[in-house]
Amino acid sequence: MTDVIVQQPVQTKPPRPWWLRPAWHTALIGAAAGYAFGHWLGDLISSGYQQNATADFDSLPIDLGYAFLVIGWLIGLGVFNDLIRQMLGKPVNGNGGHVVNGGLAKYFRYSLDHKTVGIQYLVGMLVYFFTGGLFAIAIRTELLSPTYHVLSPTAYLEVVGEHGTMMMMMMTSVIVGPFGNYLVPLMIGSKRVAFPRLEALSFWLTPCSYVILLSAILFGGFPTGWTGYAPLSIQAGGGMDAYAFAFGLMGISIILAGFNMVCTIICYRAPGMRWGRIPMFVWAMLTTGFLLVLAAPVLVGGMYMIITDRTAQTAFFVNQLGGSSYLYEDLFWFFGHPEVYILALPGFGIVSEIIPVFTRKPLFGYKVGAAGMFGVAILSFFVWQHHLFDSGMDPDMRPLFMLTTELISIPTGFIYLVAMGTFWQAKLRLTTPMLFAMGMYVNFLFGGISGVFLSDVPADTTAPGSFFVMAHFHYTIMGGLIFAFFGGVYYWLPKLMGITLNERLGKINFWTMFITFNSTFMPLFAVGMMGQPRRVFEYARNLETLNDWVSISAFCLGASLLIFIFNFVMSTVVWRHRAPANPWQARGLEWQVSSPPPPDNFAVVPVVLAGPYEYGDPTALPVADLNPPAGVIGGALASASGSPASGVES
């Protein structure tokens, strides 16, 4: 990032002209050509379909267009170059591995370096998040008045669908992508991730998902919100294809990211990095990785079935033709509920990582915290029908799903036990990351408590489908995940970019964000309990005052996020205050190397000597020996794992 000396890699041939060098511009050309080809092919195939005579749109050209768009995009990026070279028996060019130089240009290429991918993800996720945020501002503008005034009903539903889907689908990677990819190898003492190609591919699918999802607007949007319930999704217009394709594609991206996380953490730990020593953030990434790998395939399957229902009339979800709309609800929530823990667990990981550093105490109950994450992850697969308590499915199972849902509050309580134990008689350093971590615990408390109301079937009869449930999941996701994400940005940006964010602006950012967030979403519990359903543009006149209060708070929340953007841009582009290697006096292994870390992370693979949270313990060993003597078993392992077989290290 800070290294601007451009050094051309040693080449045996003269370099190709710029328009043939794979990067984002060739990818765009490939995508455009791919879409045109796919659309033409779809038109060709479906020209004989009978129903096209009466329908005003045709799904097949759109879906095939998207499919070839993705393929063209990946070809243009050069994803397949090395694979084809290997198949042909030619030496691999190696456009990746650990990029030493290359300035900013490397961030626009298909890079296999986990630190480059981490930064790409960070910037990408911020763009996706703020795009989704703009849609939220549009929603709140419409809800200033109890009847529709700014947006037409069609436009309102477009905006609602885009906001919900953008946030729920893109934000699955908001922490796994930037922090997981960048930091997990550093935290476990590895020079690399297990599958650099899967990792890079997982990132480069996200811009595709983002653009395809936004392209729904060109087809009039999709009327279903982020849940995409059939049969509404079968009868909807062309924007629905964009939704299903983008969501399915993002599902593939997170499966790849999850595989990479799980395998990296299991197989690439440095000697001495025992299961009892890996940081809480790594536990969070491991459990999240398992959830991604196990839950997302169900989503991909569901989206694929929507697409075939719409293009080939397979009727998976059409009751009159032998399908079942319940099947879609089950498939969707079988992914959808683990997904909310895909969003929550990384947040738990980040705050658990931040609080020992700034309380200057060891993490209280390390094993309890790890057990809590595993408990949440496992239970999350057994609760999905609590979204369907009123749906008319077999009611026999309701007490069971009520029980499993309430059981989740036990492992979630572990996270709070760990936090409160760590805070006991601490020496708090109220830095910006610490404030965000504390804000997360407070916000998630309200999210979790309201979740208990929703898990209770009788109380749930009033709450679902209303603003109550909407406030609940904004407290857990926006108040939990996003607060933790911002805490992580303030905490780790010195490591990621070697640049410190402005601390005073950071604190202003936190306090305005915390106050306006609560001022926005706390009244929504009341709005929901007083009978306002979600996703409506008309509501009862007596709720206008509360809705206006919420809207104005939401605008202030948006302004608070602008403070973050200002701070981020000014700090990284203009002020550029160099960060020391370990600005927070943290024990974590990632802080023991320079900021930003050297290209290979560690000169030799370190030998880990102690856990990362031994603050205040005078007898504790340093966390790792970064220069283990050559004869030591760790040193031997280090030289062995320095040259992996796939040749990506070049």
Place this chain on the structure above:
Amino acid sequence: MAADASATPDTGPGGRRDGVWLAALWVILSVVGCALVYFVWGPHLPPGNQSSSAASQQFDYKVLGTIATPVVIGVLLYFGWALAFWRQQPGDETDAAPIHGNTKIAATWITVTGAIVLGLAVFGTYELISPAGAGAGEGPQPIWKPAGTVTTSSASWAPGGKNILQVQVIGQQWAWTFRYPQFGGFETTQLELPLNEPVQFNVTSLDVIHSFWAYQLGVKADANPGVNNVAYTTPTHLGTITVRCAELCGIWHGAMFDYGKVVSDSAFMTWAQQTETQLASVTKILPPYALTYDPTVLANVGKVNEELGLTSAGGGYYNPADPEQP
């Protein structure tokens, strides 16, 4: 946490007994908070008491709110205390005391949260079964039915009898209609219910998934095409009911609401018999009453909607004023 810490005389940096203070404050604030939630706020909690299921839901909110209060107060108090007293002193760069964990506190924590959660599950199950499914849609084969009603004949209904009043709720983009099978099966946009009589809602849909939310009655049941979703309640107070759609069903979902009312037995009988007569000509061209309908075979559906005033001049199934036909 706070309560347990008080058992060990842990004095803080300033000789302050944090555990004792925290436990005392927590107990006092919790007692006050619980009393306020249960007795002062509780009677005003939604969805009110206009029906048996609404009243039981209000009771559930009261109980859950009372249980949640000490938890919220405890956590907020603890973090507030930390902010106030457990701060780094200026110039103090040392670490705090290394406490790696405490098995006794962890075990107590797990036991207490486990007990609360299991208690909540038992309470929730009881509250689900005893008020006949708590107003939630139970699907085509309901298993929790109102006590005292034995027959569910759609032939006829009289106040105070053993037969339960049936109201079919039909969701369609974007309106609700109600059929009364015990009164000749007439279909109307008005929902009227008699006071203190158990009601069985048979909820279904003609197109996509809707959700029938009779807010004041505490009833919510998804309207699925081709599925009969049954929900029970007993209105206990006279008044207006707001009916909204609680499941996103397309462009005009936001405008899909309606009003109903709870009236006395005699007023209900008068209304029902009058409407039956008035709508006799429309009822004739309706498809015969059934628990579900297949809209692809409803030949006259456009005509019926026109008779009922659901569409404007176009007479189509969907309102021609809609910006976009799905």
